[in-house]
Amino acid sequence: MERERQGHDRDELSQAVQAAQAGDEQAFRLLYRGLQPGLLRYLTALVGADAEDVASETWLQVARDLPNFTGGEFRAWVVTIGRNRAMDHLRRQRRRPTLSVPVEELTEVPGAADTAEHAGESLGTEAALAMIASLPPREAEAVLLRAVIGLDAESAGRVLGRRAGAVRTAAHRGLRRLALLLEQRAGHVESPDGVVPRPRTGRSSQASRTEPVDG
Amino acid sequence: MADMARMGMILRRLARSAGRSGDDRLLDGARAPRSPAAPDPLAELLRAAAAPARPGELDGEQAALAAFREARRAGVPAARPRRRRLTAGVVLWLAGLTATATAGVALAAAGLDAPDESVPPPAPGTVAPMPTGAPTASTGVPGPPDSTAGTSTGDPTTPSSGVPSPTSTNPASPSPVPEATTNLRSGDAGHCKAYLSKPARQREKALASPGFADLVAAAGGAENVSAYCRELLAETDPNWLAKHGAEEDSTAGG
Numbered sequence: 001m002e003r004e005r006q007g008h009d010r011d012e013l014s015q016a017v018q019a020a021q022a023g024d025e026q027a028f029r030l031l032y033r034g035l036q037p038g039l040l041r042y043l044t045a046l047v048g049a050d051a052e053d054v055a056s057e058t059w060l061q062v063a064r065d066l067p068n069f070t071g072g073e074f075r076a077w078v079v080t081i082g083r084n085r086a087m088d089h090l091r092r093q094r095r096r097p098t099l100s101v102p103v104e105e106l107t108e109v110p111g112a113a114d115t116a117e118h119a120g121e122s123l124g125t126e127a128a129l130a131m132i133a134s135l136p137p138r139e140a141e142a143v144l145l146r147a148v149i150g151l152d153a154e155s156a157g158r159v160l161g162r163r164a165g166a167v168r169t170a171a172h173r174g175l176r177r178l179a180l181l182l183e184q185r186a187g188h189v190e191s192p193d194g195v196v197p198r199p200r201t202g203r204s205s206q207a208s209r210t211e212p213v214d215g
Numbered sequence: 216m217a218d219m220a221r222m223g224m225i226l227r228r229l230a231r232s233a234g235r236s237g238d239d240r241l242l243d244g245a246r247a248p249r250s251p252a253a254p255d256p257l258a259e260l261l262r263a264a265a266a267p268a269r270p271g272e273l274d275g276e277q278a279a280l281a282a283f284r285e286a287r288r289a290g291v292p293a294a295r296p297r298r299r300r301l302t303a304g305v306v307l308w309l310a311g312l313t314a315t316a317t318a319g320v321a322l323a324a325a326g327l328d329a330p331d332e333s334v335p336p337p338a339p340g341t342v343a344p345m346p347t348g349a350p351t352a353s354t355g356v357p358g359p360p361d362s363t364a365g366t367s368t369g370d371p372t373t374p375s376s377g378v379p380s381p382t383s384t385n386p387a388s389p390s391p392v393p394e395a396t397t398n399l400r401s402g403d404a405g406h407c408k409a410y411l412s413k414p415a416r417q418r419e420k421a422l423a424s425p426g427f428a429d430l431v432a433a434a435g436g437a438e439n440v441s442a443y444c445r446e447l448l449a450e451t452d453p454n455w456l457a458k459h460g461a462e463e464d465s466t467a468g469g
Contacts, residue, residue, distance in 0.1 A: 059282055060282045060405050093425065147241075172238050
């Protein structure tokens with residue numbers, strides 16, 4: 001029955017997609033609202049503070065190419081566009097280093113406000129995303145595509161150009177690393193006011209992103 | 216029932232396939248209703264990461280919708296919109312959201328397009344034929360400002376394939392075609408709307424981003440973008456401008 005319901009949900013989603021393709025603006029709005037938060041969070045892990053701009057570019061292209069979408073996993077299609085946009089962005093940035101993001105923006109790291117976001121929750125959205133983004137890139141992407149965007153391993157693999165098995169492995173490693181980080185966090189933070197120990201984000205460089213978590 | 220809530224649920228449920236492993240249960244559970252069981256910190260982390268939209272995350276909605284309209288105007292005259300149940304409810308759904316400022320989690324991920332997989336994948340399989348090929352060309356090209364008066368390769372609203380030319384398809388539209396007149400490029404309309412839809416404080420930053428490089432070039436400099444866009448939209452989409460352009464006067468200026 002789970003399977004049946006999934007089929008049903010897929011139908012509804014694809015109906016919304018078809019309606020948007022037929023010109024229904026409201027349907028497009030629903031798709032945007034359903035997908036944008038996850039897309040933005042994913043892109044933030046890829047390009048940092050420029051994620052909003054990359055997301056706008058992504059939606060421009062989605063709107064433009066929507067008539068060409070021929071079926072399949074719509075979310076994967078959108079995310080693929082977003083990822084390509086992000087890669088373009090990174091390439092351009094390398095060519096024009098002067099346009100890099102001001103350091104202040106890179107250090108807008110989650111603080112107490114975010115941590116206290118949900119009373120009952122141990123970790124705010126921002127802090128959670130920061131921790132995920134501190135993983136090695138492949139693992140971070142796998143976890144984000146699976147958990148935040150909600151793709152299955154096969155679709156995530158298509159977005160990343162990798163096998164589903166590779167995505168599973170990366171996600172598994174990422175989860176283990178996250179569990180480790182959480183343990184460290186639990187060990188280090190005793191006082192309630194001591195926010196999350198700042199994950200290695202923002203200023204962390206290429207080098208630090210690819211090395212394994214120590215400890 | 217609120218359609219937006221339904222859509223949210225649907226997207227969430229789609230994420231849950233029958234759990235193949237502990238990993239899958241965790242990952243899929245991120246978007247599922249909270250289980251009453253003892254909270255697993257890792258599950259909580261994933262759940263927090265997949266939490267519903269926060270304020271600010273949907274700021275680009277107007278721009279996205281503008282792009283949608285623009286694409287339709289330029290492209291096929293679509294069939295009559297189907298109303299179905301895809302209507303209201305969104306407001307309620309949004310009203311239930313938590314309020315936190317979202318300063319983008321800034322996590323520059325420099326290592327991402329790492330050596331062995333730097334090129335966006337050729338997407339094997341059936342899913343997404345278009346996005347892999349098309350995206351690099353269009354909006355991103357920081358092309359030369361000259362010689363692009365008409366349609367250029369960087370024209371963001373010119374579909375890369377599959378859509379008929381914008382000229383004769385839509386008799387209902389006010390037939391803009393400002394392409395060859397001044398330097399106005401109708402293709403910039405989408406970017407213009409995206410730009411004008413941004414809160415004032417984000418505009419400057421937007422213009423510094425490579426995605427808007429074409430627009431800045433077409434306008435002849437960042438300081439001219441507002442004027443350029445208003446002029447362009449006055450020709451191509453006066454209605455939109457009337458609705459959104461008013462704010463512009465107060466925010467831009469000197």
